[in-house]
Amino acid sequence: MPIKPKPLTFPKNFVWGVATAAAQIEGAAFEDGKGESIWDRFARIPGKVLNGDTLDVANDHYHRYPQDFALMRKLGIKNYRLSVSWPRIYPNGDGEINPKGLEFYNKLINSCLKHGITPWVTLFHWDLPQSLEDRGGWTNRATADAFAVYAETVVKALSDRVKNWITLNEIVCFTLLGYSKVGDKAPGRKESEKVVNQTYHHALLCHGHAVKAVRNFGGKGARVGITDNSAVPIPVTETPADIAAARAWFIEKNSRILEPIYTGRYSADHKKRMGADMPDVQKGDLGLISLPTDFLGLNIYTGAFVRAAKGKRYEELPLPADFPRSSCPWLNIMPQVLYWGTRLPAEIYKVPAIYITENGCGYDVETLTESGEVHDLHRRDLVRNYLHELHRAIADGVPVKGYFLWSFMDNYEWQDGYTRRFGIVHCDFKTQKRTPKTSAKWYAKVIAENRLV
Numbered sequence: 001m002p003i004k005p006k007p008l009t010f011p012k013n014f015v016w017g018v019a020t021a022a023a024q025i026e027g028a029a030f031e032d033g034k035g036e037s038i039w040d041r042f043a044r045i046p047g048k049v050l051n052g053d054t055l056d057v058a059n060d061h062y063h064r065y066p067q068d069f070a071l072m073r074k075l076g077i078k079n080y081r082l083s084v085s086w087p088r089i090y091p092n093g094d095g096e097i098n099p100k101g102l103e104f105y106n107k108l109i110n111s112c113l114k115h116g117i118t119p120w121v122t123l124f125h126w127d128l129p130q131s132l133e134d135r136g137g138w139t140n141r142a143t144a145d146a147f148a149v150y151a152e153t154v155v156k157a158l159s160d161r162v163k164n165w166i167t168l169n170e171i172v173c174f175t176l177l178g179y180s181k182v183g184d185k186a187p188g189r190k191e192s193e194k195v196v197n198q199t200y201h202h203a204l205l206c207h208g209h210a211v212k213a214v215r216n217f218g219g220k221g222a223r224v225g226i227t228d229n230s231a232v233p234i235p236v237t238e239t240p241a242d243i244a245a246a247r248a249w250f251i252e253k254n255s256r257i258l259e260p261i262y263t264g265r266y267s268a269d270h271k272k273r274m275g276a277d278m279p280d281v282q283k284g285d286l287g288l289i290s291l292p293t294d295f296l297g298l299n300i301y302t303g304a305f306v307r308a309a310k311g312k313r314y315e316e317l318p319l320p321a322d323f324p325r326s327s328c329p330w331l332n333i334m335p336q337v338l339y340w341g342t343r344l345p346a347e348i349y350k351v352p353a354i355y356i357t358e359n360g361c362g363y364d365v366e367t368l369t370e371s372g373e374v375h376d377l378h379r380r381d382l383v384r385n386y387l388h389e390l391h392r393a394i395a396d397g398v399p400v401k402g403y404f405l406w407s408f409m410d411n412y413e414w415q416d417g418y419t420r421r422f423g424i425v426h427c428d429f430k431t432q433k434r435t436p437k438t439s440a441k442w443y444a445k446v447i448a449e450n451r452l453v
């Protein structure tokens with residue numbers, strides 16, 4: 001019997017891209033009037049970042065962006081998710097604007113477009129101006145007011161060329177992991193549950209302010225959404241009972257962010273769980289937070305296995321010690337998260353469009369061969385298996401419109417410094433030489449053929 005393989009083709013106009021963030025690649029941390037960010041400060045506290053690595057130089061993208069865009073073009077990459085650095089625009093977070101900061105992003109966007117690449121701009125990817133942190137940071141409601149001005153400034157400056165806007169990146173990471181006992185991220189504070197909950201709420205206000213800025217000043221065709229790192233369950237078996245359990249788990253674990261954004265309220269269940277630790281909410285806050293958006297951006301890497309259990313809404317299974325993972329202890333390899341992580345929010349919140357704004361993996365040892373290649377077959381296979389599940393979601397009718405691989409090149413992986421490599425392009429941080437890895441060549445083919453190869 002002749003075998004006829006079915007090509008795993010993606011929908012027409014599917015958005016293929018790569019992602020980075022300002023602080024992780026730009027360097028030039030104190031150049032041209034840029035203010036200090038909480039990560040510039042945090043990296044200098046001994047013991048906070050592996051090897052004491054700083055963001056001072058990073059990939060030197062600030063000076064090398066034309067070459068980086070040329071390389072993207074060579075790989076056929078048509079969409080690029082980047083972020084704007086708040087302390088480059090407002091060195092103190094508010095007050096005086098730094099014209100050189102705006103000039104840099106003007107030139108960057110022009111160069112991006114000149115290379116035939118569509119920019120997707122994130123307004124906040126963790127680099128809070130230190131001056132705002134000195135005044136309370138995310139615990140202070142005034143930070144949201146400062147953000148509103150910053151967002152409006154950036155949207156006004158770039159909206160003639162930028163049409164795709166992402167408000168904030170991963171609220172949970174820069175609030176919970178920066179301000180609570182369990183956190184290992186800047187600014188490294190250890191606040192009470194109540195204060196931590198207030199930080200989420202303030203970040204959600206920023207999301208609303210950014211949506212408003214895009215609606216008011218984004219011009220024709222502008223679109224906006226948030227990027228969330230929603231926690232993702234995988235039903236242990238695909239039976240109605242386990243799927244219902246996974247659904248309940250998803251709603252509960254993501255209730256802080258997705259419920260207020262999509263329903264305009266903190267749910268009764270959430271309030272019950274928070275009790276006296278509920279954040280203070282002012283009149284009008286939830287209306288601002290729940291302004292309609294055009295898409296949901298999701299950063300999905302890993303998840304949890306969940307099943308139905310008697311007398312409980314769900315049961316989460318512990319992972320065996322030998323479960324496959326990347327070099328990151330948190331990144332367990334579970335391709336099905338791209339299926340359930342897109343299907344569940346689409347079903348629960350009727351999200352009109354979903355973009356995977358990040359997916360990929362980090363490894364600590366990725367060396368060049370004598371012939372100057374990097375055979376990251378583990379990354380290539382991981383991405384391929386994850387994409388297979390994304391393809392299944394689309395085939396089942398989930399409105400997934402695009403995928404951005406994290407990351408274009410190895411970069412500053414926050415508290416793991418330069419050790420942990422997430423790029424499909426290798427970066428030698430001593431010479432700044434870029435070398436596309438096996439995964440980059442493979443991904444270039446996927447993009448060119450719009451199918452899994």
Ligand code: NOJ
Nearest residue numbers: 021169170299358406413
């Ligand atoms: C989440 C973050 O958005 C990004 O900055 C980080 O480098 C990757 N995931 C990998 O951890």
